[in-house]
Amino acid sequence: MTIAIIASNSFSGSALVDYLLSKTDDKILGFNRSPEYPAVMLPYLHRRERPGRFSFYHLDLNTKLPEIMEVLDREKPRYVINFAAQGEVAQSWNYPVKWFQTNAVGVVGIMDALSRRDYLERFVQISTPEVYGSCNHQKEDPTLFNPSSPYAASKGSADLFCTCLHKVKQFPSITIRSTNVYGAHQQLYRIIPRTVIYRKLEKIIELHGGGQAVKSYLHIRDVCHGIYLAMTKGIAGGLYHFGPEGGGISIRNLVGLVCSALGQSFDSATRSIGERTGQDQAYILDWTKAKRELGWSPTVSLKEGIGEMISWIHEGWGDISKLPHDYIVRD
Amino acid sequence: MTIAIIASNSFSGSALVDYLLSKTDDKILGFNRSPEYPAVMLPYLHRRERPGRFSFYHLDLNTKLPEIMEVLDREKPRYVINFAAQGEVAQSWNYPVKWFQTNAVGVVGIMDALSRRDYLERFVQISTPEVYGSCNHQKEDPTLFNPSSPYAASKGSADLFCTCLHKVKQFPSITIRSTNVYGAHQQLYRIIPRTVIYRKLEKIIELHGGGQAVKSYLHIRDVCHGIYLAMTKGIAGGLYHFGPEGGGISIRNLVGLVCSALGQSFDSATRSIGERTGQDQAYILDWTKAKRELGWSPTVSLKEGIGEMISWIHEGWGDISKLPHDYIVRD
Numbered sequence: 001m002t003i004a005i006i007a008s009n010s011f012s013g014s015a016l017v018d019y020l021l022s023k024t025d026d027k028i029l030g031f032n033r034s035p036e037y038p039a040v041m042l043p044y045l046h047r048r049e050r051p052g053r054f055s056f057y058h059l060d061l062n063t064k065l066p067e068i069m070e071v072l073d074r075e076k077p078r079y080v081i082n083f084a085a086q087g088e089v090a091q092s093w094n095y096p097v098k099w100f101q102t103n104a105v106g107v108v109g110i111m112d113a114l115s116r117r118d119y120l121e122r123f124v125q126i127s128t129p130e131v132y133g134s135c136n137h138q139k140e141d142p143t144l145f146n147p148s149s150p151y152a153a154s155k156g157s158a159d160l161f162c163t164c165l166h167k168v169k170q171f172p173s174i175t176i177r178s179t180n181v182y183g184a185h186q187q188l189y190r191i192i193p194r195t196v197i198y199r200k201l202e203k204i205i206e207l208h209g210g211g212q213a214v215k216s217y218l219h220i221r222d223v224c225h226g227i228y229l230a231m232t233k234g235i236a237g238g239l240y241h242f243g244p245e246g247g248g249i250s251i252r253n254l255v256g257l258v259c260s261a262l263g264q265s266f267d268s269a270t271r272s273i274g275e276r277t278g279q280d281q282a283y284i285l286d287w288t289k290a291k292r293e294l295g296w297s298p299t300v301s302l303k304e305g306i307g308e309m310i311s312w313i314h315e316g317w318g319d320i321s322k323l324p325h326d327y328i329v330r331d
Numbered sequence: 332m333t334i335a336i337i338a339s340n341s342f343s344g345s346a347l348v349d350y351l352l353s354k355t356d357d358k359i360l361g362f363n364r365s366p367e368y369p370a371v372m373l374p375y376l377h378r379r380e381r382p383g384r385f386s387f388y389h390l391d392l393n394t395k396l397p398e399i400m401e402v403l404d405r406e407k408p409r410y411v412i413n414f415a416a417q418g419e420v421a422q423s424w425n426y427p428v429k430w431f432q433t434n435a436v437g438v439v440g441i442m443d444a445l446s447r448r449d450y451l452e453r454f455v456q457i458s459t460p461e462v463y464g465s466c467n468h469q470k471e472d473p474t475l476f477n478p479s480s481p482y483a484a485s486k487g488s489a490d491l492f493c494t495c496l497h498k499v500k501q502f503p504s505i506t507i508r509s510t511n512v513y514g515a516h517q518q519l520y521r522i523i524p525r526t527v528i529y530r531k532l533e534k535i536i537e538l539h540g541g542g543q544a545v546k547s548y549l550h551i552r553d554v555c556h557g558i559y560l561a562m563t564k565g566i567a568g569g570l571y572h573f574g575p576e577g578g579g580i581s582i583r584n585l586v587g588l589v590c591s592a593l594g595q596s597f598d599s600a601t602r603s604i605g606e607r608t609g610q611d612q613a614y615i616l617d618w619t620k621a622k623r624e625l626g627w628s629p630t631v632s633l634k635e636g637i638g639e640m641i642s643w644i645h646e647g648w649g650d651i652s653k654l655p656h657d658y659i660v661r662d
Contacts, residue, residue: 096443096492100436104488105428108481112427133474143464145491146474146498150439153495157435157488160476161427164484167477168609278499 002075004029006061006068006110007083009037011186012126012223016081017054019224027053029075031068033060033084061106069113076119079231082107083126088189089151093277096150103154108161115171122231123162124174129241131156131177134280137247140239140289142175148278166237174234176227178242179285182305183220184312188325191251192217192306195258196313197325199269209275211252214282218244219300229294241285244298248284254302261306333406335360337392337399337441338414340368342517343457343554347412348385350555358384360406362399364391364415392437400444407450410562413438414457419520420482424608427481434485439492446502453562454493455505460572462487462508465611468578471570471620473506479609497568505565507558509573510616513636514551515643519656522582523548523637526589527644528656530600540606542583545613549575550631560625572616575629579615585633592637 003020007013008030020028030036036056059068061084072080085103086092092099107125114120132138133146142163147153165171182192198205226242234240249257256266290296313320334351338344339361351359361367367387390399392415403411416434417423423430438456445451463469464477473494478484496502513523529536557573565571580588587597621627644651 097436097440100439100488100492104435105431108431109428112481143475143477145476145487147491147495148499149495150443150492153488153491156476156491157431157484160478160484160487160491161431161481164478164480164609168479278495 002027002029002077003079003081004031004072004075004077005081005083006031007085008032008056009034010083011183012181012220013083014185015183015220016083016224016227019221019228021053023228027055027075029071029077030054030056031059031061031071032056033062034058061110062102065109065113068110072114073117078119078121079124080114080120081124081126081227081231082110085126085155086151089130089149090276092149092151092154096154099150099154100157103151104157107158111158111162111165111171111173115165115169120172122172122174122234122236124176124227124231125158125162127159127175127177128152128155129177129179129283129285130280131159134282136282136284137286138241138284139286140177140241142239148280170236172236174230174236175239176230176242177239177285178223178226179216179218179244179283181220181223182217182309184308186220186309188320188323191254192258192309193313194325195255196262196310197320199259199262199264200313200317200321205255205270206273207251207255207270208273209279210272211255211270212250213279214248214250214284215254216243216248216284217254217302217305218242218298219305222298222300226290226294226296229296230290233294235293240290240294241287242290242296242298243285243287244302248282249302257302258306258310261303261310333358333360333408334410334412335362335403335406335408336412336414337362338416339363339387340365341414342514343512343551344414345516346514346551347555347558350552350559352384354559358386358406360402360408361385361387362390362392362402363387364393365389392441393433396440396444399441403445404448409450409452410455411445411451412455412457412558412562413441416457416486417482420461420480421607423480423482423485427485430481430485431488434482435488438489442489442493442496442502442504446496446500451503453503453505453565453567455507455558455562456489456493458490458506458508459483459486460508460510460614460616461611462490465613467613467615468617469572469615470617471508471572473570479611501567503567505561505567506570507561507573508570508616509554509557510547510549510575510614512551512554513548513640515639517551517640519651519654522585523589523640524644525656526586527593527641528651530590530593530595531644531648531652536586536601537604538582538586538601539604540610541603542586542601543581544610545579545581545615546585547574547579547615548585548633548636549573549629550636553629553631557621557625557627560627561621564625566624571621571625572618573621573627573629574616574618575633579613580633588633589637589641592634592641
């Protein structure tokens with residue numbers, strides 16, 4: 001069996017490649033607009049240990065859809081999982097057209113093309129709770145959209161098309177909305193790695209709006225497991241939420257946890273700055289449907305996950321300290 | 332004062348130009364991707380009678396946004412009203428990417444650009460009830476989206492960005508959702524002119540799904556009046572519905588009304604064919620908010636409007652009989 005992953009270099013995409021290589025005997029195809037990372041930099045064990053099962057295609061969804069479809073039509077994957085997206089929320093205010101070009105038009109293109117093929121068992125679209133706007137124990141609702149950023153609006157646009165394709169043409173979609181994901185090998189500008197890196201560099205961490213916004217953090221291994229269950233057991237057209245046990249955690253308290261795991265004082269490590277444009281108060285999802293229908297529940301505690309992140313950064317410090325720690329917009 | 336209309340050649344756009352020329356003393360700017368129609372073909376009286384107040388710019392929103400913004404920045408319109416859209420629902424299934432490119436990305440581009448200007452009093456986005464999916468006496472709901480076609484999904488995408496821009500950046504938007512509009516000079520492939528033309532040609536009218544789908548028809552003059560009231564009196568960020576008195580009418584009964592106004596038998600004039608992809612059962616809007624807040628209500632009865640359409644086609648038959656009567660997708 002073959003599984004294709006669009007944006008296989010992304011944090012979650014590459015983690016899912018690794019998860020699938022370890023969990024299944026399937027052939028995995030990865031597509032990405034940037035070249036594959038060199039072998040020595042590959043974060044995951046299984047890709048190195050089980051070579052030959054993963055094939056990488058350096059193709060950009062925005063400009064090379066025909067070439068991507070040529071590969072897919074030849075390989076006829078049973079599952080296609082799409083992580084391709086311009087992901088950064090704050091930057092989306094500066095380049096909304098760019099965000100819509102990828103997150104709406106690019107994704108509409110591949111969904112449209114795949115809806116005309118007969119080999120597909122499931123298309124998995126990785127959406128975001130941000131399409132709901134601020135939410136607290138939100139249940140799955142495929143018709144509710146109240147985005148607070150161009151990022152969220154553009155992700156919602158792809159969801160509108162996906163839902164419509166399923167409703168009218170029985171497109172076998174699965175839509176995933178997961179709370180904030182984290183884990184080793186994550187982009188360094190995300191809050192947990194950023195906190196660890198800044199403290200190692202003795203830099204002050206700036207907290208937008210004092211870090212009052214509430215998010216909820218789910219470990220990448222739990223996300224990958226959820227995606228796998230949803231695509232293999234989920235009902236076509238289904239929308240699934242994944243999130244941690246309990247409610248959310250404020251950014252302030254999250255950074256506090258990281259500081260305390262590093263043995264540092266929160267107060268001297270942080271400084272409050274102005275709130276982000278369109279910051280939602282909270283993103284907390286109700287994921288009882290995933291538990292009930294898929295038998296999913298999270299397994300990695302935030303404390304454990306933070307410890308793992310710290311080890312990863314300590315051990316990789318030779319490389320990580322040389323990398324840029326801020327988000328870079330690419331064309 | 333200056334008012335700018337994007338897609339001023341469209342049926343509704345050109346009708347609004349005419350309405351504003353007759354109703355106000357304002358300077359009107361029109362932008363369109365196709366050249367302006369020759370003077371002899373201009374449908375509306377006021378543009379001919381009051382020359383010099385209307386300026387036309389042959390500029391495509393998808394490719395010439397910088398040039399459009401150059402004109403707007405020079406003229407500093409108080410109001411910008413956007414009709415630009417790929418409008419045909421059935422064709423949107425064949426070219427969803429094209430529909431998203433114009434209806435989402437193109438419109439996001441101009442909204443983003445205008446949100447960075449300080450001369451704008453209101454930006455009016457012409458949306459559609461189709462973003463709700465099938466609806467019956469639907470009240471205004473800016474967070475409900477259940478589209479049944481790529482057209483509706485792409486229109487919804489622009490609405491997501493518009494709502495978000497207002498919510499976060501106080502973009503002074505007005506969103507209009509009006510039921511099916513009709514009137515003289517409408518595109519000939521729309522159901523009312525099509526019925527008249529087909530009967531004049533003694534062609535059989537094909538009714539998708541037997542014409543059971545319920546729509547509601549509002550005359551273009553009532554729509555123009557509603558847009559004018561909404562943009563001058565509506566609250567920034569507001570969403571307004573416009574529709575006819577009473578409920579909806581099935582396509583079957585509508586075609587029956589036209590046949591009977593032509594003195595023809597419905598049964599021998601029509602034939603039932605398969606239902607359209609994603610045909611919604613009904614689009615009926617509750618417009619009591621427009622009545623309450625704007626003092627708007629419809630003035631042209633369907634019977635009166637149909638009579639006017641028939642006269643228009645009779646009188647213009649020399650030209651109309653030579654024009655294509657079906658929808659043509661342009662690049």
